[in-house]
Amino acid sequence: MLLSTTRSRLPSLAPTLGGGGNPHDAAPSDHRLDVLREVLYPANTAAPGSASPVGARHGNHLARIEAVLPSHEAHETIERAYQLLRRREAEARKRVLDAKFASLTAACDELEAVTRQGVNRQVYDSAMTRISQASAAYTAAQQGIAQGKRKTPESTFIENRVPGLIPREAWVPTETRGAGWNYGWERPPNA
Incomplete structure (x- = not known):
C-alpha cells in the first residue's frame, strides 16, 4: 500500500510553510510523511539478524x-595475481x-x-619535369591558351598526367557521365 501511494494522497507542505521559507524547516503536519521517511531512511538500518538490510549500512558488516x-594477505595475493595477468597480456x-x-x-x-635501382628517382624526375607529351591535345591546349581560350578538362588532364602512374586507358575526369569503355581503343603509335 505504501508503494502505491500517489501524489494526490501525499500531504502537501505548502499550508504549513506559512507563505514561503525553507521547506526543510517546516514541520510535517501528517504522520504519513513520518512513516514514509522511516521506511525509506530507517534510523536503525537493520536488525542484527537481518540478511538484507534496507539501508546502506549493516550492523555486522565487518x-x-x-x-x-x-x-589482508589473501587480498594482496589476488591483486598481485591480477597485475601479473595484466603484465603477461601486455607482453x-x-x-x-x-x-x-x-x-x-x-x-x-x-x-x-x-x-x-633508380626507379624512385625516375618517377620523381618525371613528375618534376614538364613533358610536352608530344600529343595533339597538349599542343592544341597550348595554342588555345596562347589565343586566350580556356583549357578544356581533357587538356588539363593530359597536361598534368605523369607518365607511367596513370593508365592510358583511364577516363578523363568530368562532371558529366562518361561514355563507357571504348573496346576499340588502340595505343597511339607515337607514345
Missing part, C-alpha cells in the same frame, strides 16, 4: 567482510606487434631488393 575475505600484445613490425620491415627490405 564480520561479513571477514567471512568473504579472511585476510603478449607487444610480442604480436613486434612480430608484425618485423614482418613489415622484412617486406619493405625485400621490395627494395627486388626493385631496380
